[in-house]
Amino acid sequence: MITQIWAWLTAPEQWSGSRGIPTRLVEHLGYSALSLVLAAAVALPLGLWVGHTGRGRWLVTGANAARAVPSLGLLFAVAMFVGPRISSNLAFVIPSVVVLVLLAIPPLLSGAEAGVRAVDPAARDAAYGMGMRGPEVLRGVELPCALPLLLSGVRAATLQVIATATIAAAVSLGGLGRYLIDGLAVRDYPQMAGGAILVAALALTVDGLLALVTRYAVSPGLSGKHRGGRAVADPKGQVLAPGPVRSEMPSKSRLEVS
Amino acid sequence: MTWVWEHLGDIGGYAASHALLAGIPLVVGLALALPLGWLARRLPRVAPLIVGGSGLLYTIPSLALFILMPLVLGSKILDAINVYVAMTIYTVALLVRSVVDALGSVPESTALAATAMGYRRLGRALAVELPLAVPVLASGLRVAAVSNVSIVSVASLIGYPQLGYYLTDGYQRSFPLEIGVGIVGCVLLALVFDLAIRGAEWALTPWARAGSSGGSGRAPKEVAAT
Numbered sequence: 001m002i003t004q005i006w007a008w009l010t011a012p013e014q015w016s017g018s019r020g021i022p023t024r025l026v027e028h029l030g031y032s033a034l035s036l037v038l039a040a041a042v043a044l045p046l047g048l049w050v051g052h053t054g055r056g057r058w059l060v061t062g063a064n065a066a067r068a069v070p071s072l073g074l075l076f077a078v079a080m081f082v083g084p085r086i087s088s089n090l091a092f093v094i095p096s097v098v099v100l101v102l103l104a105i106p107p108l109l110s111g112a113e114a115g116v117r118a119v120d121p122a123a124r125d126a127a128y129g130m131g132m133r134g135p136e137v138l139r140g141v142e143l144p145c146a147l148p149l150l151l152s153g154v155r156a157a158t159l160q161v162i163a164t165a166t167i168a169a170a171v172s173l174g175g176l177g178r179y180l181i182d183g184l185a186v187r188d189y190p191q192m193a194g195g196a197i198l199v200a201a202l203a204l205t206v207d208g209l210l211a212l213v214t215r216y217a218v219s220p221g222l223s224g225k226h227r228g229g230r231a232v233a234d235p236k237g238q239v240l241a242p243g244p245v246r247s248e249m250p251s252k253s254r255l256e257v258s
Numbered sequence: 259m260t261w262v263w264e265h266l267g268d269i270g271g272y273a274a275s276h277a278l279l280a281g282i283p284l285v286v287g288l289a290l291a292l293p294l295g296w297l298a299r300r301l302p303r304v305a306p307l308i309v310g311g312s313g314l315l316y317t318i319p320s321l322a323l324f325i326l327m328p329l330v331l332g333s334k335i336l337d338a339i340n341v342y343v344a345m346t347i348y349t350v351a352l353l354v355r356s357v358v359d360a361l362g363s364v365p366e367s368t369a370l371a372a373t374a375m376g377y378r379r380l381g382r383a384l385a386v387e388l389p390l391a392v393p394v395l396a397s398g399l400r401v402a403a404v405s406n407v408s409i410v411s412v413a414s415l416i417g418y419p420q421l422g423y424y425l426t427d428g429y430q431r432s433f434p435l436e437i438g439v440g441i442v443g444c445v446l447l448a449l450v451f452d453l454a455i456r457g458a459e460w461a462l463t464p465w466a467r468a469g470s471s472g473g474s475g476r477a478p479k480e481v482a483a484t
Contacts, residue, residue, distance in 0.1 A: 001329065068404050068448040070411040072422060073441035076429035080437065163319030170415055171429070180321055184416065193329055196322035207317045 004190040009197070019178075021198065028175035028202065031093070031168075032161045035100035039157065042101075043108035044150070050109075051116025051146065052138045060113045063106040071164050075099045079171040096168040103164055104157040111153015115146025144219050151214045158210060162203050176202065261435055269424075273443055276420035279341050279413070280406040280451070286342075287349025288399065294350070295357025296383055309355055316351035320409045323347065324416055341413045348409060349402050356398025360391035389462065396459035403451035407444055421447065 008014065014021050050056045079095040086094055119142050127141040143150075169177030179195025182188075215223075262269070294312070298305040318326075327333065327340035364387045372386040414422030421443040428436030460467075 005329075068408070068445045069441060070408040070422070070425070070444040072408075072411050072414070073425045073437060073444060076425050077434070077437050077441065080429060080432060080434060159317055159319075163321070166319045166321050167412060167415065170426070177321070180325060181415070184325075189328075189335065192325045196325040199322040200318045200326070203317045203319055203322075204314065207314075 001189070001193075005193045005197070008190040008194040014194075021176075024174065024176045024178060025198070025202070028162070028165055028177070028199075031097060031100065031173065031175060032158070032165050035097050035161050035165075036104055036154075036158060038097070039101045039104035039161075040108055040154070043105045044112050047109040047112025047150075047153075048116055048138060048143065048146070051113040052134070052142060054117075057113075060110050063109050067106050071099070071103055071160075072167060072170075074102065075164065075168060075171055078102075083171070092172040096165070096171060096173040099168070100161050100164055104161050107153045107156035107160060109153075111156070112146065112150045115149030115153075116142045118149060119145040145222060147218050148214065148222060151210070151217065155207060155210045155214070158206060159203060162199075162206060166199050259435075262439060265439075269421075269439060269443065272419060272421050272423055273447060276407070276410055276422070276444070276447055277450075279338070279345060279410045279418070279420055280403070280447070283342055283345035283349050284399070284403055284406055284451075287346045287353055287402070290346070291350050291353035291357050292388075294354050295361060298354065298358050299361045305358070309358060312351045312354040314351075315347050320344070320348075320412045321415060324413055336417060338418060341410065341418050345406055345410060349406060352402040352405065353398055356395060356402075357391075360394035360398065361387055363394045364390045392459055392462045393466065396455055400452050400455050403455060404448045407448040407451060411440070411444055 017023070046056075046059065050059060075096070078099050082095040082098060083091050116138075123141055123145060124137060127137045132140060165173065165175050166177035166180060169175060169181040176195055176199050180192050180199070183191035183193075183195060291312075294308055298308040323344045324340055325335075327344050328335050328337070331337075331339060331343060333339050361383075368390065369382065369387060372382045377386060410420055411422030411425060414420065414426045421440050424436045424440030424443065428434065428438075428440060
């Protein structure tokens, strides 16, 4: 079985043409990136605003509650209602992108909001005390401090989008999911498994890259990595890092965002 | 709506198998995540390996994991064991982190007091730290339950019968009501899991409501009830 999958993965016809792996990979990444950018344009400013002002928390609660809706159901429902209303050949793309955007919003929103909410009140007060105004505090203090949680929201959203874009092959979207769904239709297990390996590899790679981005984007003052060796010897950062922000980080990031 | 009444029996059956496919892995996953998380707390050196490694598993998209399971287990593509194992993997991936956080939420002074009272390592973990970790653990479990219910429905693309069947079948027949039944069924099931975990948490944490809610001079509720 493994040899058959390997044969499928390495066959030259798999690596060229409009049904080849490179094309499917670019499609998959393209739909995912487009959806994430659209969702982030809505959800990140909104989440920062909710966290900054403390108003509109119900938006975050509501978005989180909406996650109980199964993504497969949302996909089929939107495809059925929106698809027939679009006459061009975008009829297969638009419903899927709509669903991907909808699914990416809750983790982005709650990541940004929780990030700002978890900012040490002392840091915020100090910023106001130094004469900074609301928008300046948000940009200069709250946003950098919120970055770890915000970026873990981005990671969760990205994984959700890549996974759902795979399923969206069932409503005729292109991308790597095609191999899984098409292979299923004709009971071609090597094709399904080969596609599944590609999808898993894509998800792991993208998540790894985002982990690296998080590492470099987050201020060393927050991640407890300044002063070199000492911080590494103390991975929990309990001695060096500003208390509340740091101690809430690990638990919140998984519980609320993933 | 008559369609719903006519198919009420089927819907119940699919809901039951959906509950099993999501629920059994939740229990098994918790049983596996507890020792793993405890180990990660005890051995800080391997902690990143345990937490990070289990986190990586959650990264794999569900449809891909379902399809790859037969390769790992040597099972047939339509065996239900694929879904059970895949869901258990996701549950462990989510819960290991929760267990680590939950055990970390136990106040240091309480753990030290337990040691001073003569608790050994394992006894302290089971009798003192685990009960105190329940609130954080329960919130992690609720996230995992909702996620499980949603992911199980994806298995209908491969052909495992559960509530997700109404989603795929409704789409193929262009029958909105059927999709609605599938979505509402999944949401209700997620709600049931959520309430059950909240109930269990309430029952397991009598200390959380003994002092604060009763008001002064009134006996705690569970004492008054007996």
